[in-house]
Amino acid sequence: MNVQAWTFVIVGLSFALYIGVAIWSRASSTKEFYVAGVGVSPVANGLATAADWMSAASFISMAGLISFLGYDGSVYLMGWTGGYVLLALLLAPYLRKFGKYTVPDFVGDRYYSQVARLVAVVCAIFVSFTYVAGQMRGVGIVFSRFLEVDITFGVLIGMGLVFFYAVLGGMKGITYTQVAQYCVLIFAYLVPAIFISLLISGSALPQLGFGSVDVGSGEYLLDRLDGLHAELGFAPYTAGSKGTLDMFAITTALMVGTAGLPHVLIRFFTVPRVRDARISVGWALLFIAILYTTAPAVAVFARTNLLATVSEQPYAEVPEWFETWEDTGLIAYEDHNGDGLIQYVGANSPLENELTIDRDIMVLANPEIADLPAWVIGLVAAGGLAAALSTAAGLLLVVSSAVSHDLLKRSFRPGITERGELVAARLSAAVAVVVAGYLGIDPPGFVAEVVAFAFGLAASSFFPILILGIFWKRMNREGAIAGMISGIVFTAAYIVFFKFVDPAANVPDRWLLGISPEGIGTVGMVINFLVSTVVSLLTPPPPEAIQRLVDDIRVPKGAGPAHEIRA
Amino acid sequence: MARSTAESRNASAYWRANVRLLLRLLCVWFLVSYGFGILLVDVLNQVRIPGTGFPLGFWFAQQGSIYVFVALIFVYVWRMNRLDAEFGVAEE
Numbered sequence: 001m002n003v004q005a006w007t008f009v010i011v012g013l014s015f016a017l018y019i020g021v022a023i024w025s026r027a028s029s030t031k032e033f034y035v036a037g038v039g040v041s042p043v044a045n046g047l048a049t050a051a052d053w054m055s056a057a058s059f060i061s062m063a064g065l066i067s068f069l070g071y072d073g074s075v076y077l078m079g080w081t082g083g084y085v086l087l088a089l090l091l092a093p094y095l096r097k098f099g100k101y102t103v104p105d106f107v108g109d110r111y112y113s114q115v116a117r118l119v120a121v122v123c124a125i126f127v128s129f130t131y132v133a134g135q136m137r138g139v140g141i142v143f144s145r146f147l148e149v150d151i152t153f154g155v156l157i158g159m160g161l162v163f164f165y166a167v168l169g170g171m172k173g174i175t176y177t178q179v180a181q182y183c184v185l186i187f188a189y190l191v192p193a194i195f196i197s198l199l200i201s202g203s204a205l206p207q208l209g210f211g212s213v214d215v216g217s218g219e220y221l222l223d224r225l226d227g228l229h230a231e232l233g234f235a236p237y238t239a240g241s242k243g244t245l246d247m248f249a250i251t252t253a254l255m256v257g258t259a260g261l262p263h264v265l266i267r268f269f270t271v272p273r274v275r276d277a278r279i280s281v282g283w284a285l286l287f288i289a290i291l292y293t294t295a296p297a298v299a300v301f302a303r304t305n306l307l308a309t310v311s312e313q314p315y316a317e318v319p320e321w322f323e324t325w326e327d328t329g330l331i332a333y334e335d336h337n338g339d340g341l342i343q344y345v346g347a348n349s350p351l352e353n354e355l356t357i358d359r360d361i362m363v364l365a366n367p368e369i370a371d372l373p374a375w376v377i378g379l380v381a382a383g384g385l386a387a388a389l390s391t392a393a394g395l396l397l398v399v400s401s402a403v404s405h406d407l408l409k410r411s412f413r414p415g416i417t418e419r420g421e422l423v424a425a426r427l428s429a430a431v432a433v434v435v436a437g438y439l440g441i442d443p444p445g446f447v448a449e450v451v452a453f454a455f456g457l458a459a460s461s462f463f464p465i466l467i468l469g470i471f472w473k474r475m476n477r478e479g480a481i482a483g484m485i486s487g488i489v490f491t492a493a494y495i496v497f498f499k500f501v502d503p504a505a506n507v508p509d510r511w512l513l514g515i516s517p518e519g520i521g522t523v524g525m526v527i528n529f530l531v532s533t534v535v536s537l538l539t540p541p542p543p544e545a546i547q548r549l550v551d552d553i554r555v556p557k558g559a560g561p562a563h564e565i566r567a
Numbered sequence: 568m569a570r571s572t573a574e575s576r577n578a579s580a581y582w583r584a585n586v587r588l589l590l591r592l593l594c595v596w597f598l599v600s601y602g603f604g605i606l607l608v609d610v611l612n613q614v615r616i617p618g619t620g621f622p623l624g625f626w627f628a629q630q631g632s633i634y635v636f637v638a639l640i641f642v643y644v645w646r647m648n649r650l651d652a653e654f655g656v657a658e659e
Contacts, residue, residue: 066629071608074628078600081633085596088640089589093647207630211619220620238625239612247605273658278647282640289633296629471586551575554582557656 006378007146014184014382015161018177018389022165025176030421033170034101034401040175040270046283048175049267051182051386052394053258053284054291055131056138059185059387064362066299067306070229070237073299075250079455081285081292082251083258088281091259092268094470096277097553101269102398103262103462104406110469112546113477114411119484121406123461124262126488128395128402129435131261131454135395136440138388141360145328146381152441158389159437166393166400167429171270174393181386186290188383192367192376193294196301199370206297214304225300228307233349237303243508249519256525257455260463263394266401274556302366309369310342310355318342321368330358392436400429453495456521460487464528468536473550479536487528494520581654588646592639599635604628 001009040048058080066073098106104124108117136155143154165173190206197209201221214221225237235241242250258264267284268277309319315333325331333342336352344355364384367376404425409416416424461484468475468483495517498506508514515523541547552558603611604627611624621630651657 071625071628074604074625077629078604078632081636082596082600085592085636085639089592089643208619211616211621211626213620222620222622222625238622240608244605248601251600251605275644275648275651275658278640278644282637282644285640286637289637293630293633551578554585555578555656556651556658558658 001374003374003377004146004148006375007381008378010375010378010382011147011385014386017180017184018161018165021177021180022169022173025173026169030405030418030425031101032172033422033425034269034397034405039272042271042276042280043283044175044179045267045271045276045280046287047182048178049264049280049284050287051178051185051390052174052267053264053288053391054182054185054387055391056135056384056388058291058295059189060138060141060363060384061360062363063295063298063302063366064359066296067303067362068359070235071240072242072247073296074240075242075247075254077292077296079251079254080258081289083255084281084285084288086255086259087264087268088278088285090467090470091265092277092281093274093556094553095265095466096268096271096274097556098549099269101266102401102405103265103466104402105410106469107462107465107480108406108410110546110549111465111477111480112543113481116477116480116484117406117410119481120462121402123457123484123488124402125399126492127261127454127458127461128263128398129439130457131263132392132395132399132432132436133439134454135388135392136436139385139392140440141328141330142364142381142384142388145325145330145361145364146378155437155440158385158392158440159433162389162393162396162436163430163433166396166433167426170425170429171266171397174390174397175270177393178390181390182287185383185386185390186287188379188386189291189294189298191379192370192372193298193301195372195376196305196366196370197297200301200304206301207293210297210300221300221304225304225307228304228311229346232307232311232345233351234346235348237300243514245513246508246511246515246519249515249522253456253459253519253521253525256459256463257457257521260458260461260466261455262402262458262462263391263398265462265466266398267394298363298366302362302369305366305369306357306362307344311344312341314340315342316340319368321365325361325365330361332356396429396432396436399432400425403428453499453517456491456495456518456524457488459521460491460524460528464525464532468529468532470550470553473547474536474541475532476536476539476542478539479532479534482535483528483532486531487524490527491521491524494524577654578656581650581656584650584654585647588643588650592643595635596639599627600632604632 062076065076095106100106104117104120107120139158140151140155143149144151165177193206194204197203197206200215201209201212202215203209203212210221212221214224217224222238229237271277271280333355336354342355343351345351345353364380367380404421408424409421465480465483498517608624608628612622614623616623616626
């Protein structure tokens with residue numbers, strides 16, 4: 001069977017699995033729709049969180065990014081895992097004890113204010129849509145390359161599937177499909193990584209393989225790669241070129257953003273007890289770490305293979321994968337010096353670079369570059385789809401619960417029936433799927449880049465006021481509203497200015513303190529912390545009842561099932 | 568929902584113990600990522616992990632910090648469950 005046939009079979013089987021799981025676990029009440037009836041076991045929740053969390057950016061783009069950035073790519077590795085430590089220690093157990101359904105629920109109740117709730121709803125929807133756009137773009141890339149359908153049609157298939165299980169199943173359906181999706185995506189990530197590790201380093205563990213000796217040359221693989229980089233005029237792979245402060249800022253924005261993302265936070269409302277919330281963060285990070293420690297190895301293997309395969313090769317003899325990716329426009333070759341050879345060189349080389357490669361394709365092209373069997377390539381396509389679809393579904397649920405629960409039930413239509421709320425939840429999920437699909441067909445920029453902005457926005461809006469809400473009883477309504485607004489407005493303005501208004505100015509010299517738009521969420525977060533604290537101290541303390549609520553969420557005892565809502 | 572004084576004294580002692588544990592764990596968290604992976608990376612890169620091609624700082628940034636993060640959460644869970652029992656605030 002050829003690659004395309006394998007891809008159809010494997011992707012088809014994985015989709016059938018998700019649909020089966022969704023039918024088995026559909027939701028019948030709002031509690032099941034929002035928080036899966038609070039009956040998810042910690043390990044299942046860890047698996048679901050890992051799939052929810054690991055998006056198209058993690059699966060498709062991250063290793064590619066690291067492969068091109070070398071050491072500088074570490075910001076993604078540390079940033080996207082270190083946030084779980086913050087989540088486990090500072091947020092998850094307390095939010096579970098609080099026991100409501102959504103993040104705006106916590107904000108609205110803790111800050112005894114409809115305005116705070118509405119600001120939180122707007123932030124949640126804004127962050128989620130920024131993020132979901134990246135997922136749908138990932139779905140489009142996979143479909144167009146492997147199934148040779150039009151990107152638009154690919155996105156439509158993806159939308160149809162997410163629609164089916166998110167709208168029907170709610171959180172319950174999503175949770176159990178995500179468990180299945182985690183298994184598909186991790187298998188799809190590890191199989192080619194182990195294959196390539198064995199080929200290049202002789203080690204079955206990619207985590208050790210990229211620190212071992214290269215079978216071909218007898219040198220340490222990292223030394224060989226640094227040597228190739230020096231020869232071709234690229235910056236050394238194992239040393240950085242980003243400024244230290246920028247590294248620091250991006251890592252912080254990603255870590256804190258992780259801990260502030262509503263679709264991740266909401267997962268810890270679904271377990272029965274506070275201690276389950278704590279341990280499920282641990283399981284989640286363990287399952288995530290399996291992929292995240294493999295990714296830098298994949299990056300090194302892919303980079304070495306790429307340089308060895310294309311550099312100074314005659315263009316007329318390029319392998320088949322090169323041509324197929326050229327057709328998608330994601331690889332481009334232009335023979336500037338007319339010698340018929342491919343000069344792929346960096347900024348420090350006297351030669352002119354003739355090859356441009358989209359970073360997003362590295363993971364997807366890697367099995368082909370390494371000449372792995374056709375079924376492995378099909379498997380990678382299924383894994384990429386699992387990663388994108390599971391995250392998209394989690395985000396859409398946040399949007400839908402923000403509309404039906406936070407806007408209707410808690411704000412504008414408190415008298416709505418359980419049945420009515422469930423219908424509203426399904427309708428808003430349906431609308432959100434359509435909007436997300438549109439963003440996927442007409443996407444703004446790189447998957448990982450767009451997603452990186454969502455983190456900045458989450459870091460600068462939610463994280464400070466959630467932390468202060470738990471750890472500082474004096475924190476009040478006025479501080480929270482002022483903090484959220486100043487944080488997200490500052491961050492969004494900085495990103496929009498450098499990315500859309502004046503992209504030409506997007507150079508380190510023009511950045512504030514040398515911090516790139518990817519890292520600016522850190523500054524937004526600091527602004528949010530400062531504004532919240534100062535405004536709180538200048539305005540009256542929160543009511544007695546709120547201070548008791550804070551006392552209550554600080555101890556695990558008496559969590560029980562999620563509370564029904566009291567005004 | 569009035570609490571007795573003893574109960575609220577117990578709750579604030581529990582909270583202080585919790586915050587102390589958090590701060591200790593967060594120090595480790597900061598050290599392995601921002602410390603070893605970013606601030607001290609050039610110094611640590613002078614050293615290689617014996618028997619491998621990994622410069623130490625690079626390894627912490629791309630591997631070591633992640634392993635420590637996972638361990639930190641499990642340590643936290645284990646210590647918190649003990650604290651919960653000690654202060655009698657565990658769930659049934």
